[in-house]
């Protein structure tokens with residue numbers, strides 16, 4: 001029987017295939033039949049995880065001692081003691097001898113000690129957390145090699161997971177994947193954005209009911225209306241063959257002749273072709289952090305230079321806007337070794353990370369960018385560079401002076417370079433209120449509504465429970481957009497939007513009416529947005545946008561938009 005679950009659709013596509021589960025490290029499922037388990041192999045797996053855990057703890061101890069002092073570092077001694085505690089190691093060995101695989105044996109052996117500490121008073125109870133920490137470290141190390149290889153899924157798979165991180169999604173191959181569905185996650189999480197730019201049918205935030213769908217089951221994922229259908233019948237399958245809008249290769253203008261640039265957001269070089277195929281007028285946002293994910297060390301200057309050059313070559317004569325590294329937030333990069341933060345979305349992310357004095361990442365990236373700008377030939381696109389998560393004018397001034405000094409450095413070395421067009425992302429209330437001063441210093445502003453909505457509405461883009469508030473149609477967000485557009489134009493800067501809002505075809509008229517010059521989006525919605533631009537009368541759109549800006553509630557905004 002067909003069963004339908006609902007979540008948040010993130011790609012206007014549907015796909016059907018067989019479920020492949022991608023499980024977290026503590027989510028082990030039931031143990032297999034003991035006769036299929038080789039105790040010697042499992043014991044060896046445990047012992048090498050134990051050794052690796054000791055090494056990790058030793059490194060973390062040293063780092064903590066250097067940063068915080070000996071007292072704080074002592075916690076790692078306690079963790080190392082737990083790793084060798086005879087009750088725990090003996091329990092793991094006994095469980096393996098009784099036919100459990102190493103991960104299940106580890107989980108089992110920690111159960112009693114954790115429960116015992118949980119029942120104690122005061123600080124002793126906190127020891128339960130330390131034990132969980134040690135257990136999870138061992139589980140991560142022992143299961144790593146067993147996890148589903150996301151880059152090697154069977155053709156026609158529907159990937160199902162609790163949640164996917166940006167680096168998980170970066171490994172997915174749209175040619176073999178029929179879709180994915182996750183228990184948690186929202187429309188602007190990076191997993192969702194990535195799915196959209198690759199055209200992978202996806203539904204996120206489906207909830208716990210998704211957990212009951214086993215491996216191998218047939219599943220339809222409809223990213224258009226946000227449903228997941230278990231054992232789909234013919235009726236459900238008929239959604240898959242929906243017609244798609246025709247691709248328009250040329251730049252488009254409104255009915256009264258105002259050109260609106262419709263560009264693509266990309267994160268990887270693999271997406272450049274998809275963007276060109278969908279008729280993108282260039283790249284409005286190249287999220288360079290994807291070049292840094294899923295590896296052990298950052299790409300060097302030459303590798304980055306080649307990546308930026310590839311983007312320029314893919315769009316001859318068009319603008320390619322590259323955003324400098326935006327790590328932190330939901331995109332941590334383990335090898336950068338940044339300390340864990342209580343609230344990473346309010347921490348050292350974006351330009352803050354680039355300007356941090358302990359890093360030469362920014363200079364390396366700027367060198368690669370200035371070199372790529374320098375060998376722009378007519379046959380290639382023209383480079384623009386923008387900075388993420390700017391809040392203050394001081395940050396922009398600091399970033400611009402780094403560009404100057406990198407230019408001087410290249411000149412002194414006799415290396416060809418050029419200073420590209422420079423811009424700032426407007427993603428925070430601080431930058432909205434500083435937009436006049438920012439616009440006077442650069443050629444363009446680009447509004448990132450995913451973060452702007454999160455910070456204006458104080459609603460995380462990753463939290464399902466605040467998903468209703470994370471909506472750019474609230475008057476506060478719309479007024480922030482309007483304020484930015486006015487500030488940009490007053491400062492002779494052009495203004496674009498590269499948050500997910502820009503790619504919603506139902507909002508094209510509103511965005512043109514608000515005065516945006518460029519809209520940049522996941523490639524998949526470019527044909528629809530281009531088709532809409534041609535039907536817009538700028539003056540009528542402007543008047544309508546003014547009425548929308550007067551609305552006091554989201555409800556009124558929605559009513560006015562659908563009138």
Ligand code: PEP
Nearest residue numbers: 427448449450451498499
């Ligand atoms: C945004 O915040 O809207 C944006 C485009 O940047 P990202 O989604 O990469 O944070």
Ligand code: MG
Nearest residue numbers: 427448450451
């Ligand atoms: Mg952002």
